[in-house]
Amino acid sequence: MAGYFKKMYHSISTVLTGLGVTIKYGINPKTEVTQQYPEVKREPPDGFRGKLFVDINICTGCTACARICPVDAITLKTVRDENKKLRPVLFDIDNARCIYCGLCVEACPVDNCLYFEKKYEFSAYSKQDLISHFGLGEVKPAESKTEDKKTEAEKEGKEAAQ
Amino acid sequence: MTKADEKFMQVNMGPQHPSTHGVLRLLVTTDGEVLSGVKPYIGYLHRALEKIAERVTYPQFTPFTDRLDYLASMNCNLAYAMTVEKLLNIEVPRRAQILRVIMAELNRISSHLIAFGSFSSDMGAFTPFLFGIREREFINDLFEIACGARLTYNYIRIGGVSKDIPGGFIEKTREFLDYFPAKIKEYNELLSYNAIFIKRLANIAVISPDDAFDYGITGPNLRASGIKWDLRREEPYLIYNELDFDVPVGKGEMGKTGDAWDRYMMRIYEMEQSAKIVRQCLDLLAPGDYTAKVSKVLKPPAGEVYVRAENPRGELGFYLISDGSTKPYRLKIRAPSFANLSIIPKLARGVMIADLIAIIGSMDIILPEIDR
Numbered sequence: 001m002a003g004y005f006k007k008m009y010h011s012i013s014t015v016l017t018g019l020g021v022t023i024k025y026g027i028n029p030k031t032e033v034t035q036q037y038p039e040v041k042r043e044p045p046d047g048f049r050g051k052l053f054v055d056i057n058i059c060t061g062c063t064a065c066a067r068i069c070p071v072d073a074i075t076l077k078t079v080r081d082e083n084k085k086l087r088p089v090l091f092d093i094d095n096a097r098c099i100y101c102g103l104c105v106e107a108c109p110v111d112n113c114l115y116f117e118k119k120y121e122f123s124a125y126s127k128q129d130l131i132s133h134f135g136l137g138e139v140k141p142a143e144s145k146t147e148d149k150k151t152e153a154e155k156e157g158k159e160a161a162q
Numbered sequence: 163m164t165k166a167d168e169k170f171m172q173v174n175m176g177p178q179h180p181s182t183h184g185v186l187r188l189l190v191t192t193d194g195e196v197l198s199g200v201k202p203y204i205g206y207l208h209r210a211l212e213k214i215a216e217r218v219t220y221p222q223f224t225p226f227t228d229r230l231d232y233l234a235s236m237n238c239n240l241a242y243a244m245t246v247e248k249l250l251n252i253e254v255p256r257r258a259q260i261l262r263v264i265m266a267e268l269n270r271i272s273s274h275l276i277a278f279g280s281f282s283s284d285m286g287a288f289t290p291f292l293f294g295i296r297e298r299e300f301i302n303d304l305f306e307i308a309c310g311a312r313l314t315y316n317y318i319r320i321g322g323v324s325k326d327i328p329g330g331f332i333e334k335t336r337e338f339l340d341y342f343p344a345k346i347k348e349y350n351e352l353l354s355y356n357a358i359f360i361k362r363l364a365n366i367a368v369i370s371p372d373d374a375f376d377y378g379i380t381g382p383n384l385r386a387s388g389i390k391w392d393l394r395r396e397e398p399y400l401i402y403n404e405l406d407f408d409v410p411v412g413k414g415e416m417g418k419t420g421d422a423w424d425r426y427m428m429r430i431y432e433m434e435q436s437a438k439i440v441r442q443c444l445d446l447l448a449p450g451d452y453t454a455k456v457s458k459v460l461k462p463p464a465g466e467v468y469v470r471a472e473n474p475r476g477e478l479g480f481y482l483i484s485d486g487s488t489k490p491y492r493l494k495i496r497a498p499s500f501a502n503l504s505i506i507p508k509l510a511r512g513v514m515i516a517d518l519i520a521i522i523g524s525m526d527i528i529l530p531e532i533d534r
């Protein structure tokens with residue numbers, strides 16, 4: 001009989017201890033930890049891996065980022081412009097495919113060329129809208145279609161002769 | 163169907179059941195309220211990670227290891243990085259090793275917090291889940307300032323870590339460590355020593371040491387059965403041999419050794435130990451390199467290695483065969499949850515349906531790791 005009451009006391013006391021913890025949080029507004037998300041927006045810290053951004057004007061078109069990407073989220077097409085520099089005409093990043101691993105950012109040899117923005121809200125209604133296009137589009141192509149050094153040298157020689 | 167079979171009923175539990183911790187389908191044969199057999203069906207989260215490993219280069223596979231046990235990505239990153247380093251014979255700088263231990267142990271805490279929280283919500287107590295998530299948020303914030311991501315970190319890389327910790331990280335971690343013990347005490351008051359909770363779990367689904375060995379159970383579930391086996395102690399990697407921590411084992415405080423309550427409590431004890439380890443590591447942290455010099459193109463010599471590490475859920479192993487090219491020839495992943503799941507049919511025979519939830523919850527399995 002004594003054991004029965006002891007057990008009962010034990011059960012009730014442990015439940016009340018637990019309840020005490022809950023009530024402590026319930027009545028103390030200082031313990032509130034929730035942020036009301038759409039109204040209050042959280043500022044991510046530096047180095048946050050959000051949406052990718054490319055500064056296409058300084059991109060050298062080396063394709064290091066596209067090659068390292070483990071899920072092939074970057075589509076890159078380069079042509080040589082009039083100064084024979086590689087230019088990325090097509091630079092698409094599929095945000096639906098990207099896993100935000102950061103390998104491409106680390107692989108990019110140009111400072112502040114490819115980096116993560118602190119943006120984390122970019123949902124869209126269709127998958128197509130999730131592709132960011134950074135490419136330059138059309139660039140004036142190099143005069144000689146072939147990248148053969150010899151022909152270029154010949155041409156230069158001709159010009160000099162004239 | 164024979165006459166004897168007719169009294170049994172077959173019911174599917176899952177794959178969308180909230181307490182199956184992912185997408186696990188259990189085909190349950192019941193005789194009224196009593197289970198006569200349980201058959202797990204897995205594979206709903208299969209992403210062919212082992213096959214993907216053969217198609218990507220060594221560094222490229224690291225982000226995929228995040229997606230093995232997503233609640234303990236750091237630990238998975240770590241085990242994979244150690245495997246490749248062993249193959250390549252890379253010496254990891256001391257600072258990187260300490261950083262790795264800090265991250266791995268913080269991740270162990272956050273993983274156990276989810277185990278604690280989800281188990282309690284399976285058992286019908288919702289408040290502890292919110293408490294667990296609240297403390298985990300702290301750790302997520304720490305990881306976020308260290309590597310920029312909150313779940314799939316890709317932080318521990320071959321050769322070291324991806325970048326050094328920013329200023330303020332150490333202070334914030336210390337703040338967390340000062341704040342955390344009081345919270346563990348709260349968990350204990352709220353749940354662990356609650357008479358109803360104990361009554362619900364004590365003597366349920368007892369795993370004997372022999373069974374644990376037979377099924378290859380590892381991690382907290384093995385230690386709950388009274389076996390002192392922790393890879394951090396038995397086969398110290400990184401700097402674990404310099405650190406002072408205890409390996410808690412189940413003692414059958416509330417019932418038999420190896421029951422569901424013991425398994426639950428192991429995680430609470432381990433969180434305390436992990437916090438102790440992180441504190442020591444913060445004291446050891448000295449300036450230095452955060453990564454070894456690793457060439458961009460990794461071409462390990464032909465050969466094979468097996469490396470295992472203590473994950474929050476048990477022993478995670480990578481068996482890697484290299485043929486001398488830039489891509490692994492074969493990568494076999496030994497997932498601890500897979501072994502832990504395999505004992506569920508045995509445990510669940512003859513118990514009540516409600517106890518099945520307690521069994522799954524106390525094993526703390528995670529499906530992406532099982533299906534890979």
Ligand code: SF4
Binds near residue numbers: 099101105
């Ligand atoms: S962050 Fe990772 S997945 Fe995304 S584009 Fe860069 S390399 Fe590819």
Ligand code: SF4
Binds near residue numbers: 110113
């Ligand atoms: S790695 Fe950098 S420079 Fe090279 S193509 Fe990519 S964004 Fe451009």
